[in-house]
Amino acid sequence: MQMLAISEHGDCGGVKMEAPLLEVKNLKKYFSINKGLLGRKKKFVKAVDDVSFTIKKGETLGLVGESGCGKSTTGRMLMRLLDPTEGQIYFEGKEISNLNDNQIRSLRKDFQMVFQDPYASLNPRMKVREIVSEPMVIHGIPKEERMERVEKLLTVVGLSAYHADRYPHEFSGGQRQRIGIARALAVNPKLIIADEPVSALDVSIQSQILNLLKDLQEEFELTYLFIAHDLSVVEHISDRVGVMYLGKIVELADKQSLYQNPKHPYTKALLSAVPIPNPRLKRERIILKGDIPSPSNPPSGCTFHTRCPLATEECRNKIPQVKEINPGHYVSCHLF
Amino acid sequence: MAETMLKIEDLKTYFYGDDGVVKAVDGVTITINKGETVGVVGESGCGKSVTSLSVMRLLHDTPGEIVDGSIEFQGKNLLSFSEKEMRQIRGNEVAMIFQEPMTSLNPVYKIGKQLEEAIQLHLKYDKQKAREHAIQMLKLVGIPRSDEIVNEFPYQLSGGMRQRVMIAMAMACRPKLLIADEPTTALDVTIQAQILDLMRTLREESETSIMLITHDLGVVAEMCDRVVVMYAGKVVEETDVYTLFEDPKHPYTRGLIGSVPKLGKNANRLDSIPGNVPTPSNMPKGCKFAPRCSNVLKVCLEKEPVLEKVEANHTCRCWLYQNTETVGV
Numbered sequence: 001m002q003m004l005a006i007s008e009h010g011d012c013g014g015v016k017m018e019a020p021l022l023e024v025k026n027l028k029k030y031f032s033i034n035k036g037l038l039g040r041k042k043k044f045v046k047a048v049d050d051v052s053f054t055i056k057k058g059e060t061l062g063l064v065g066e067s068g069c070g071k072s073t074t075g076r077m078l079m080r081l082l083d084p085t086e087g088q089i090y091f092e093g094k095e096i097s098n099l100n101d102n103q104i105r106s107l108r109k110d111f112q113m114v115f116q117d118p119y120a121s122l123n124p125r126m127k128v129r130e131i132v133s134e135p136m137v138i139h140g141i142p143k144e145e146r147m148e149r150v151e152k153l154l155t156v157v158g159l160s161a162y163h164a165d166r167y168p169h170e171f172s173g174g175q176r177q178r179i180g181i182a183r184a185l186a187v188n189p190k191l192i193i194a195d196e197p198v199s200a201l202d203v204s205i206q207s208q209i210l211n212l213l214k215d216l217q218e219e220f221e222l223t224y225l226f227i228a229h230d231l232s233v234v235e236h237i238s239d240r241v242g243v244m245y246l247g248k249i250v251e252l253a254d255k256q257s258l259y260q261n262p263k264h265p266y267t268k269a270l271l272s273a274v275p276i277p278n279p280r281l282k283r284e285r286i287i288l289k290g291d292i293p294s295p296s297n298p299p300s301g302c303t304f305h306t307r308c309p310l311a312t313e314e315c316r317n318k319i320p321q322v323k324e325i326n327p328g329h330y331v332s333c334h335l336f
Numbered sequence: 337m338a339e340t341m342l343k344i345e346d347l348k349t350y351f352y353g354d355d356g357v358v359k360a361v362d363g364v365t366i367t368i369n370k371g372e373t374v375g376v377v378g379e380s381g382c383g384k385s386v387t388s389l390s391v392m393r394l395l396h397d398t399p400g401e402i403v404d405g406s407i408e409f410q411g412k413n414l415l416s417f418s419e420k421e422m423r424q425i426r427g428n429e430v431a432m433i434f435q436e437p438m439t440s441l442n443p444v445y446k447i448g449k450q451l452e453e454a455i456q457l458h459l460k461y462d463k464q465k466a467r468e469h470a471i472q473m474l475k476l477v478g479i480p481r482s483d484e485i486v487n488e489f490p491y492q493l494s495g496g497m498r499q500r501v502m503i504a505m506a507m508a509c510r511p512k513l514l515i516a517d518e519p520t521t522a523l524d525v526t527i528q529a530q531i532l533d534l535m536r537t538l539r540e541e542s543e544t545s546i547m548l549i550t551h552d553l554g555v556v557a558e559m560c561d562r563v564v565v566m567y568a569g570k571v572v573e574e575t576d577v578y579t580l581f582e583d584p585k586h587p588y589t590r591g592l593i594g595s596v597p598k599l600g601k602n603a604n605r606l607d608s609i610p611g612n613v614p615t616p617s618n619m620p621k622g623c624k625f626a627p628r629c630s631n632v633l634k635v636c637l638e639k640e641p642v643l644e645k646v647e648a649n650h651t652c653r654c655w656l657y658q659n660t661e662t663v664g665v
Contacts, residue, residue, distance in 0.1 A: 066524035067495075172612045202379035203551060207595035207608035214605070229524065236597035236606065259600060273529035274599055275554030279577045287533055288526045290480075291494045 019093055020054035021223050022078070022191060027051045027087035029073050033296055045296045047073040049247035050087075052322075055191070060217065060224040062238030062255075064231055064270070066292060069244040071227045075193045078225065079113050080104045091191075109139050112184035116196035118176035122168040128154070128179055129164040135186045153182040156219075158212060174205035181212065185220070195227045210237055231274050235259055240328075243267045246295055246303040249322075253329040263331045265308050302334065310335065338369035340411075341513050341545040342391070347405035349383075349390045351398070358616040360386040360400065362569035365643075366547075368513065373539065373546040375560035375577070377553065377592075381613055383569040384549045388515045391547075392432055393422050409513065428458040431506035435518040437498035441490040447474075448486030451505050458509045473504040477534055496527035500534070507538055517549045532558060553596055557581060565589050568614055568624035571643055575650040585652040587629045623655065631656055 028051075030044040048070040055061045063071045076082045078089060080096065089097040096107060112135070115121035122131055132153055133146045141149070151161035157178040168176055177197060184192055194213070198206040210233065216222060228234050234241055235255060242252040243266065251264040262268045269286040276283070288307045293299055299306045305315040314334050322332045349361040361383040368374045376384045389395055390402055393414060407414045409430060417425070426432075434440040442450055451470040455461055461469060467486065474482035477500040490498055499519065506514055516535070520528040532555065539546060548559055556563055556577065563580045565573040565588065573586040584590045594607030611628040614620055620627050626636040635655050643653040 066526065172615075174612060202613070203553075203595045204379060204591060204609035205612070207597075207606035208610070210597070211605055211608055231525070232597040232599045235599060236603070269526060271599070273525040275528070275532070275552065275558045276599055277553040277557045277581060277593065277596055278598075279557040279560075279581055281557075285529060285533075287529055291496055291527070292524070 020090075021057045021092060022055040022225075023090040024054070024074075024078070025052050025088045025090070027074065027077060027089065028085045029070070029077055029082060030085045043296060046247050046298060047295060048077065048084075049298075051244075051247070051249050052087075053242055053249065053252060055223055055225060057190075057223055058217075058221055059239040060226055060237055062226045062228065062234035062241040063244060064228060064234045064241060065244035066229060066270075068246075068292060068295060070247040070295075071229075071244050072195055074244075075113070075195050075225060075227050078193055079108070079111065081113075105138070109135075109187045110189055111191040111193060112187065112189040114177075114180050114184050114192060114194040114197045117200055118173050118180055119200075121180055122176055124168050126167075127164065128166055128168070131168070131179060132164075132183050132186055135183060139187050141187075149186065150182075153185055154179075156185070156216070157182045158208075172205075173201050174208060177201060177205075177209055178212070181209075181216070185216065188220075189222070191223045191225065193225045193227070196229065197226075198233060199228065199230065206233070213237065231271060243270065246293065246298055248303065248332065249330075250304065250333070251329075251331050253326075257326065257329050263325060263329070263336060264304075264333050265310050265335075266304050269307075269309075302332075338372070340367060341370050341372075341409070342366070342368040342547070343406075343408040344387070344391065345406045345408070347387065347390060347407065348403045349386050349395065349400055350403050351400045353399060355617060359569050359619075360616075361390065363405070364566070364569075364571055366564055366571070366574075368545050368547055370512075370545055371539075371543040372562065373548055373560045375556040375563040376547060376549045376566060377551065377556055377563060378566035379551060379613055381568075382566040384566050385517055387566075388432070388517050388547065388549055391515060392426060392430065393417070393419075424458075427454045427506075427511075428509045429511055430513045430515065431509070431511035433499075433502050433506050433514065433516040433519045435521050437495055437502050437522065438490070440502060441498060443490055446487055446489055447493070447501055451486070451501070451508060454505060455508050469508065470504075473508050474501070476507070476538075477501075477504045478530070479504070496523055496530065499523060499527075499531055503531070503534065503538070507542070507544075510542060511544060513545045513547065515547045515549070518551070519548070520555065521550070521552070528555075535559070553581075553593060565592070568619065570624065570653065571651075572625065572653045573651065574643075579647075579650055585646055585650065585657055586625075586654050587631050587656075588625050591628075591630075623653075 027048055029048040030046050033043050033045055051074060065071045077084050084097055088095055129150050132150045136146045150164055154161055154163055159178055198209050226237050238255055240254045241258045242249045245266050251267045262271055269288050272286045290307055293306055301317045302315040302320050305311040320332045320334045322330050323336055324330050325336050344364060344366045347361055347364045351358040351360055364387055378384045391407055402415060448470050452466040455466040455469050470486055471482050474485055479485055479497060479500055520531050550556060560577045562576050564571055567588050573589050584593055591609035597606060609628050614624060622638045622640055623636040626632050633655050641653050641655045641658055643651050644658055646652045646657045
């Protein structure tokens with residue numbers, strides 16, 4: 001019986017394979033931009049177009065990309081704040097993409113979100129105590145436990161228990177982000193989806209929050225999906241990194257391979273574009289021509305071919321498939 | 337000795353609100369030479385943007401006021417200029433690029449019209465010639481189909497293109513000084529690389545002096561010759577760009593450099609500066625950075641240090657480096 005259970009998890013030849021905490025398969029999200037009335041053709045923005053990845057327990061997966069690449073939409077679909085157009089999401093082996101709103105609400109206890117804007121994501125008319133305990137109210141944790149837990153959570157994120165009776169406007173941006181993190185931790189989640197959690201903060205505060213996220217991960221065995229546009233921040237926090245361009249993951253690998261040995265021309269260009277705080281370092285920079293094409297009318301073939309310095313005829317016509325070029329290193333490019 | 341383009345001396349810009357006086361800029365001195373790019377670095381609320389607005393004299397619809405100091409542009413004191421005289425300078429000899437390309441272009445006028453306005457006004461070109469010059473400027477900043485773009489509205493362009501239009505507008509009258517306030521902060525990295533590249537080319541071609549206001553130390557390292565670090569309305573350190581990154585003196589500068597995650601460096605933890613930037617209502621008594629400083633001395637909490645020379649070409653406002661006789665006081 002036990003043997004059977006193990007073989008179901010793909011254990012073969014004595015290599016122990018751990019089932020991923022989260023698995024995303026062929027996820028798509030199309031937003032319609034007109035009504036398609038009277039025989040007019042319906043038009044779509046393909047915000048996320050066939051994205052697949054897994055997140056193992058205890059690891060941090062970073063998603064990077066420029067504005068409009070679909071990284072936030074992906075995060076929102078995982079939270080089921082948006083319904084996927086197509087594709088499946090499995091959380092601990094259970095499909096969650098087909099659950100209705102009521103069923104998903106009780107499951108959200110296990111995955112929580114930290115938002116970008118610490119000014120807009122806290123209700124200004126609620127005290128910190130109410131903000132942090134709200135998820136616990138929803139998930140039916142008794143009152144005495146809640147009160148105790150709020151104060152404990154505030155200490156964990158580097159605030160003090162007496163902050164519980166203040167309002168959000170009394171805090172600075174960094175402190176507000178700490179409140180947002182305390183709220184996310186309130187129901188003991190397994191997965192935290194952090195959507196640009198530090199991009200609105202000053203550098204000295206940004207490093208405080210990044211260190212806090214790392215400490216909390218160790219202490220509570222958290223798994224993170226870390227969505228950001230800043231490549232250095234993503235490198236710092238992640239174990240594996242996925243690079244998105246126009247709704248697709250173009251490259252996904254562990255941090256070392258991706259940053260030391262990038263394969264996709266877009267990843268290379270992106271990395272070479274980051275200004276490095278060292279004035280002596282003179283690098284060869286790949287400057288991409290033009291802008292990101294509109295996702296409502298993406299280029300044919302490989303969506304990157306309009307800006308790619310190495311584009312060939314094949315790239316213009318054929319959509320590249322995702323290939324595993326090294327163990328765990330996935331690239332979607334005709335060059336490989 | 338290089339020709340001095342801009343000399344800001346002991347500038348004090350205060351804001352008068354219901355809760356009393358906010359000393360946004362409190363005794364700032366910055367000199368920019370011809371052809372030089374000077375970076376002004378600091379976190380939000382340190383007064384870097386107010387300094388630039390003071391130079392442009394654009395504070396009249398704010399409760400802010402320049403209470404002391406002088407701003408000399410090519411030897412002329414800008415603070416003694418009338419509004420009419422300032423208009424001759426703005427967009428002509430001194431131009432500015434703002435952070436938000438969307439909000440700094442007028443949404444109801446076509447791109448061409450907005451560019452031509454400054455050209456006709458300052459270069460006294462006629463309509464035909466102004467249009468040609470506008471198209472030429474757009475070509476220069478790398479805008480494709482520039483003869484069509486002049487007839488389009490800002491909403492039809494992407495963020496990077498709008499920022500290019502802003503740069504074309506700023507450079508149209510060949511300014512001697514360009515003030516760029518976070519010119520690439522709102523842009524994606526690949527577009528940022530394009531814009532920085534463009535600013536470098538334009539600087540080499542026209543010998544324009546640039547005052548680059550930013551919070552991004554990477555941009556500073558790439559663009560600047562000299563750097564001024566500001567904290568709570570004051571300059572805390574000033575030196576050339578190499579010394580700043582290799583031998584920073586002020587604990588704030590060091591903390592700032594340590595806080596930035598660096599590409600390719602696999603540090604497990606980042607250095608961070610504890611605490612928050614002080615709010616104007618509870619400014620510390622002595623050194624403004626003392627409550628967050630890891631090297632704090634007793635004197636720091638009581639008396640504010642002055643900006644002093646620590647080496648030739650390197651000044652720092654910190655008790656750790658003050659002359660012994662001054663410390664003894």
